[in-house]
Amino acid sequence: MNQSNNLIEDLVDALRCMPGIGKKSARRIAYHLLERDREGARHLAGRLTAAMDQIGHCQQCRMLTEKTICDFCSQERRDPTLLCVVETPADVYAMNEAGYKGRFFVLMGHLSPLDGIGPEELGLDQLATLLDSGEVEEVILATNLTVEGETTAHFISEMVRARDIRTTRIAYGVPYGGELEYIDSSTLTHALNGRRDFT
């Protein structure tokens, strides 16, 4: 992240903070912006700064948002008796596009003791407060269908059942090992509709 005396090389290096962008892609993007879309690049710079400075986490569901309470939590038309627990903000959008109409809770990860990610890091105390409010009648566990996602789902299901609230898991319409973010909406819709009580 040092600055050389060459603005193009600086830009190429800076672009590599984006996942999936290697040196060649970064150079292609830099030239494209310089030759054909300086206005778009300036706009992007402004949006990056605004987003990084102003976006934090929703105080209710931990979704990324610039507000105290995010749009998903404040939309009155969303069913407050349903709570869908997901790993990442991208999963919120994926579930929403698949037709889910309830509220969300975003773990921002999954249990991973070796990396020091336990219940506290996933905001499970905040989830407990939400469950204790008495509004939630069903918790849909929509963590990834991976080993870590399953472990996390099991852990949360204990918390939920201890409060006599129904727990369901999205159906195995999602291929095993699959990550929600990359699954098409219709598969996700099937998985949502085929959800079953968590055992």
Added chain:
Amino acid sequence: MNQSNNLIEDLVDALRCMPGIGKKSARRIAYHLLERDREGARHLAGRLTAAMDQIGHCQQCRMLTEKTICDFCSQERRDPTLLCVVETPADVYAMNEAGYKGRFFVLMGHLSPLDGIGPEELGLDQLATLLDSGEVEEVILATNLTVEGETTAHFISEMVRARDIRTTRIAYGVPYGGELEYIDSSTLTHALNGRRDFT
């Protein structure tokens, strides 16, 4: 480019000014930066603004640069008797990495009468001035091995030969229809070494 009342969606839209970045990739990048690399994103915003505001074209070779005369033109160790004509700034880097040690001239495109791109748009008057300076002894035509690149090479070869300067074309080591930017360096090295007089 309108701004919504949602900074994340604004950022996702803004990221799409980059070639090859669709809605899904843009969202993935936005979340990655927000969750894991805000510092990198802020740095990128600064580099984007600096590059877009300060980078123009080299007055000698038309390469993108923030200086009046670019690094390639001002490096004394580069052989001033060799002039390599390429279509884009990316091609300059590709040729340089393939071991080319002379000077460059960047057309910033190729002849395309239907799109209104003629000799003037490619800066051929500037190229003529360069050739008339008397320093250049060989012009290596390294436009793409496409129909448009060949047409452009032919056109320029006439200009060069009218001044009694040797004209060569990089060899067909590059696959036909290939674009220099995507060719590995060793293929480019062969193509450079196997260059022949332009006929």
